[in-house]
Amino acid sequence: MPSIVENIKTNISKIFENIEKAKAKSIFPDRTVRIVAITKNASVDAIKVVYDLGLRHFGENRIESILEKSRSFSSDILWHMVGTIQRRKIPDILSVCSFVDSVDRIEVGETLNKRAKEKGLDKLPVLIQVNVSGEITKHGFSIEQLDEAFDNMRCLSNLYVRGFMTIAPLNANEIELRKIFGTLRELGERYNLRELSMGMSDDYEIAVEEGATEVRLGRAIFG
Numbered sequence: 001m002p003s004i005v006e007n008i009k010t011n012i013s014k015i016f017e018n019i020e021k022a023k024a025k026s027i028f029p030d031r032t033v034r035i036v037a038i039t040k041n042a043s044v045d046a047i048k049v050v051y052d053l054g055l056r057h058f059g060e061n062r063i064e065s066i067l068e069k070s071r072s073f074s075s076d077i078l079w080h081m082v083g084t085i086q087r088r089k090i091p092d093i094l095s096v097c098s099f100v101d102s103v104d105r106i107e108v109g110e111t112l113n114k115r116a117k118e119k120g121l122d123k124l125p126v127l128i129q130v131n132v133s134g135e136i137t138k139h140g141f142s143i144e145q146l147d148e149a150f151d152n153m154r155c156l157s158n159l160y161v162r163g164f165m166t167i168a169p170l171n172a173n174e175i176e177l178r179k180i181f182g183t184l185r186e187l188g189e190r191y192n193l194r195e196l197s198m199g200m201s202d203d204y205e206i207a208v209e210e211g212a213t214e215v216r217l218g219r220a221i222f223g
Contacts, residue, residue, distance in 0.1 A: 008049045011221050015204075019215075022208035033208055036080050036101075036197075038218035040065070044072045046222050051077065059101065059216055063092045070096050082165075082216060084139055087111045094119055101165050101197055104129040104139040106152050113156035123160035127197055128153060130187065132166045132180045140166065143187070150191055163195025163213070164188055168203055177203050181210035 002010070015035065023029050036059045037050050047058065047069060056076060060066045061083025070079060078098040085093065085100070085108050093100065094115055103109050103126050116124045128149060129140035141149045153161050166184045168177050181198050188196050188211075199207025201220035208215065 004046060005049050008046065008221060009053060011223070012050070012053055012055070015217065015220055018205050019208055022205040026209045026211065028211055031211070031213060033212060034214045035221075036082070036214060036216045037221050038082065038200075038216050039069060039222075040218055042218070042222045044069055048072070050221060057099075061102075063089050063096075066096055067092060085112075090115045091119075094121060094124070099125050099127075101127040102129050102139070103127065103153070104141065106149060109153050109156055109159060113158045116158040122158060124158060125160050125162045126153075127163050127165040127195065128161060129165045129167075130184060132183050132187075133169050133172075133176075135169055138167055138169075143183075146187065146191075161193065163193040163197065164191075165197035167200070168198070168207075172203070174206060177206045178210055181207050181212065185211035 019033050023031060034057055035055060036057045037055050038059050039047050040060060057078050057080060059080035059082040063081065066079050079096055080099040080101045081093050081097045082101045085102060087108060090111050100112060112124065130146060131138045131140035131142055153159065164184055164187055166180065168180050184196055184198050188194065195213050196211055197214040197216065199212045199215040201217050204215040204217060
């Protein structure tokens with residue numbers, strides 16, 4: 001049976017290969033695609049394997065888990081907050097996260113800006129979460145709300161809106177996925193935002209073909 005190191009090494013090698021193949025099929029063959037390793041179900045030992053293989057961007061949807069796991073790593077690891085944000089936990093988020101990828105309400109953006117200013121953090125990188133699919137179970141701004149949300153967010157002086165993030169529905173077919181990811185790409189072009197965080201373990205190749213600059217992978221790495 002392969003060891004955890006061999007398994008993860010094989011998985012990451014395959015992911016890089018798949019990304020390159022997907023880029024070759026896209027209209028952005030030279031676009032850099034960042035991998036954010038989602039550590040929700042991963043042990044510290046498994047995360048260390050990924051770190052030792054060269055990845056530096058890691059993400060979690062619970063700040064408590066990031067705080068716990070971050071104690072085992074040096075400061076060059078870059079944590080992404082990718083889950084729903086509770087405003088009362090924003091000080092904890094800012095204490096450890098380099099990126100906040102799930103700003104889904106104007107109030108969250110305003111509180112992030114306020115706390116970042118108090119902490120002396122200038123231009124905290126954030127993504128605006130867009131509910132492209134319209135699912136009621138998904139967080140994020142609807143496309144109709146985006147003009148107002150973007151106008152508000154770009155006026156927050158201590159935030160840097162680097163792009164958009166979306167989550168596709170579970171078990172969506174390829175046609176649906178391409179529509180969702182393609183729509184986010186078009187929104188990025190409309191608002192002149194280059195960074196697009198879209199695609200997870202089951203659909204990241206399609207996301208890359210449609211223009212993703214960042215994919216969030218958990219099971220594909222650690223499974």
